[in-house]
Amino acid sequence: MTCISFLFSRRGKYARNHGFDVEDEVSGIHDVKLYTYKEIRIATEEFSPANKIGEGGFGSVYKGRLKDGKLAAIKVLSAESKQGVKEFLTEIDVISKIEHENLVKLYGCCVEGNHRILVYNYLENNSLAQTLLGGGHNNSNIQFDWRTRFRICIGVARGLAFLHEEVRPYIVHRDIKASNILLDKDLTPKISDFGLAKLIPSNMTHVSTRVAGTIGYLAPEYAIRGQLTRKADIYSFGVLLVEIVSGRCNTNTRLPVEEQYLLERTWELYERRELVGLVDTALNGDFDAEEACRFMKVGLLCTQDAPKLRPSMSTVVKMLTGEIEVYDSKITKPGLITDFMDLKVRGPQKTTKPQTKYNDMMSSYNLPSASDKLDSSTLTSESSAAATVTTFTSPYDQSIETKEFSV
Numbered sequence: 001m002t003c004i005s006f007l008f009s010r011r012g013k014y015a016r017n018h019g020f021d022v023e024d025e026v027s028g029i030h031d032v033k034l035y036t037y038k039e040i041r042i043a044t045e046e047f048s049p050a051n052k053i054g055e056g057g058f059g060s061v062y063k064g065r066l067k068d069g070k071l072a073a074i075k076v077l078s079a080e081s082k083q084g085v086k087e088f089l090t091e092i093d094v095i096s097k098i099e100h101e102n103l104v105k106l107y108g109c110c111v112e113g114n115h116r117i118l119v120y121n122y123l124e125n126n127s128l129a130q131t132l133l134g135g136g137h138n139n140s141n142i143q144f145d146w147r148t149r150f151r152i153c154i155g156v157a158r159g160l161a162f163l164h165e166e167v168r169p170y171i172v173h174r175d176i177k178a179s180n181i182l183l184d185k186d187l188t189p190k191i192s193d194f195g196l197a198k199l200i201p202s203n204m205t206h207v208s209t210r211v212a213g214t215i216g217y218l219a220p221e222y223a224i225r226g227q228l229t230r231k232a233d234i235y236s237f238g239v240l241l242v243e244i245v246s247g248r249c250n251t252n253t254r255l256p257v258e259e260q261y262l263l264e265r266t267w268e269l270y271e272r273r274e275l276v277g278l279v280d281t282a283l284n285g286d287f288d289a290e291e292a293c294r295f296m297k298v299g300l301l302c303t304q305d306a307p308k309l310r311p312s313m314s315t316v317v318k319m320l321t322g323e324i325e326v327y328d329s330k331i332t333k334p335g336l337i338t339d340f341m342d343l344k345v346r347g348p349q350k351t352t353k354p355q356t357k358y359n360d361m362m363s364s365y366n367l368p369s370a371s372d373k374l375d376s377s378t379l380t381s382e383s384s385a386a387a388t389v390t391t392f393t394s395p396y397d398q399s400i401e402t403k404e405f406s407v
């Protein structure tokens with residue numbers, strides 16, 4: 001663990017000097033295998049387009065076969081981004097030291113000249129965003145029956161409980177979402193993409209940080225004040241849980257207005273005691289209704305407005321498996337970022353219509369599905385007197401940076 005703090009303090013120095021001595025930094029990490037660029041070129045057949053399996057905020061991802069015969073997913077950091085170098089180091093730092101059935105495994109990396117490459121265990125069945133939530137636009141023939149979804153939800157919950165409660169310093173992932181849950185050949189879920197993760201010493205209640213994450217999964221208190229605790233991941237997990245049970249993305253502007261925001265819809269149906277109506281129709285009624293409704297109630301608990309009302313991940317695991325009961329009396333309206341936008345936008349301007357700004361923002365992002373990329377690069381929303389400047393920046397994804405607050 002000393003290795004981690006050593007690494008971070010050195011990183012600060014390099015950052016101030018406008019550069020990262022990446023090779024130097026990587027050599028400070030002992031548990032990671034270093035691949036040569038030649039090995040990577042051979043594994044990916046010279047980065048053949050036929051082997052390209054994805055594109056993320058980080059750069060391109062290729063499938064490759066390593067010298068020892070193992071299949072690997074090879075993430076090539078695009079050359080331009082400084083931000084990417086930081087994330088590259090974070091990712092190595094965080095996952096080279098931990099191992100769990102529900103976390104993606106890093107085999108090693110390549111840092112030669114300008115090349116920054118991460119090498120992972122190859123996972124055969126893509127991400128939940130591309131398969132379960134792919135809306136028929138995917139090549140997957142996976143049948144997400146109720147048992148499979150049950151196992152996936154519990155697997156992700158266990159992976160997160162491990163990060164939050166079993167490693168020291170504990171880790172907040174910060175970007176739990178459907179595209180970061182990969183599935184292996186047995187459909188065991190693996191949490192991936194640790195580029196935004198934060199290591200939080202146990203004597204600190206939270207860290208204040210620039211907000212980064214994905215719209216639709218962000219806990220309101222984190223989006224508003226930038227206060228990061230494990231509860232922000234738990235909120236994102238709650239959103240993901242409801243997505244898995246319902247088979248719907250958290251935001252879908254193609255649906256009728258009252259159904260566009262999944263969490264709002266979940267709360268509405270919960271209040272009407274009609275939660276079962278939200279379960280994915282693709283299951284053709286073949287599911288355990290008691291379990292499915294319990295899962296959605298846990299989703300509501302995880303997304304409660306007050307972070308302290310959200311259960312810890314180990315409690316979530318027990319609620320999902322039925323070891324701990326989920327009491328209706330504990331469930332109140334979830335924290336919705338739509339409400340936060342109302343509040344902020346209304347401010348002293350009493351005439352501003354509730355939700356207008358948020359809806360405008362969402363439609364200008366044109367978010368039909370969680371896996372879609374943005375094409376607008378920056379959108380700024382300013383509420384007049386409060387001098388609140390919320391900048392939504394997205395070179396590649398739906399990331400939010402909140403620059404200033406006055407709540």
Ligand SMILES: Nc1ncnc2c1ncn2[C@@H]1O[C@H](COP(=O)(O)OP(=O)(O)OP(=O)(O)O)[C@@H](O)[C@H]1O
Pocket residue numbers: 053054055056057058059061073075104120121122123124126127130179180182192193396397
């Ligand atoms: N270990 C892996 N095994 C198989 N496929 C992978 C693996 N890692 C990534 N991929 C594929 O590459 C795609 C891009 O992954 P990456 O983590 O770079 O970006 P992302 O999570 O989709 O988006 P973002 O970086 O914007 O959050 C994934 O959606 C997945 O299809």
